Amino acid sequence: MPYLTSTTTGTASTDVGTGLAVPGLAHPLLAPAEWAGLASPGAPLHWVVLDIADGPGTQPDPHCLEAAGRLRNAGVRVLGRLDGAYGQRPSGGLVLDARRYADWYLVDGFLLDHCPADRSRLPEVRRTVATLRTLRDDAHIVLGHGTHPYPGYAESADQMVTFSGAWSHYRWSRAAEWSADYPPERFCHLVHGVPRGHLEEALRIARWQGAATIYFTDRTDRGGWADPWETMPGYWDDIVSRLGMGVSE
Incomplete structure (x- = not known):
């Protein structure tokens, strides 16, 4: 599984309740x-x-x-x-x-986007x-970095967006080693283009990488010509239901 990057306690934690952010x-x-x-x-x-x-x-x-x-x-x-x-x-x-x-x-x-x-x-x-x-x-x-920033930024923010982008990149992404020193509540992942059939996998990646705030959508940026966050995902009720029940391990 490409997203298992560490066995450090905390990085692979699945005990924190995952919640949703709606980015715009x-x-x-x-x-x-x-x-x-x-x-x-x-x-x-x-x-x-x-x-x-x-x-x-x-x-x-x-x-x-x-x-x-x-x-x-x-x-x-x-x-x-x-x-x-x-x-x-x-x-x-x-x-x-x-x-x-x-x-x-x-x-x-405030969300300081493009940080x-x-x-x-x-x-x-x-x-x-x-x-x-x-x-x-x-x-x-x-702080909306969209990637893992220099570790010092963690001391200024309540949360950091350490991934913002397409599912095709997210499914092979890796968490920075230093992120294991902080609780999942500090990290957010925003992913577009997630097919319904891969929703469970996406939720598992977020948990294994230690991100307790997520937003997954099947909307895409159409090659950079559209804003995938403008409309709700077609499976919004499904996400809410899965998070309410918890993600099976």
Whole structure:
């Protein structure tokens, strides 16, 4: 099995309850039923990302405000998406967007998407995260690297997205050795193009690699021309049911 990379206790743990992250549905006007469905009881949701217009937009959107409020009332954590542009975007712009998310939508934290992963950018990311935490006492910060970053990033984030991409790559992926030093609650995997018939295998890979927050979808990026996260997977109810029962070993 290609994804068994270590026998260290913790890396192959299957005791932690796996939950779902929703990385960025289409606007509530385009996907009203899906946003409403997220607020239904029963789904083990760890967080849902709110992305109005590649960020918070230039003014409050009443439809997004209603959708976010419905989720918060249901006990679901809502995160505002900030595009870090892999370190090319100034911290001031990120913080401005974060303030808008906090003021307009009362978000519970932030996903710093396209976060750099190299050691040289770590001090800047640390400063940005420290500022984001001043906007809300209990802000939940997720760093969206999309790959395993330099280990020091783990000390700044509540969670890190250490895989974001296609199933064809995920099924052969490996967890970094250092990740075994941290609990599964610290890691998220976002995978598109997962066939229904491979859903059980995908869940096992996440568990063996030590990621307790996942999002798997059968939607694809169509060669880079589509956003696979905009619509819910066709097997959403199946995922919720499997996580509710636990994944057999």
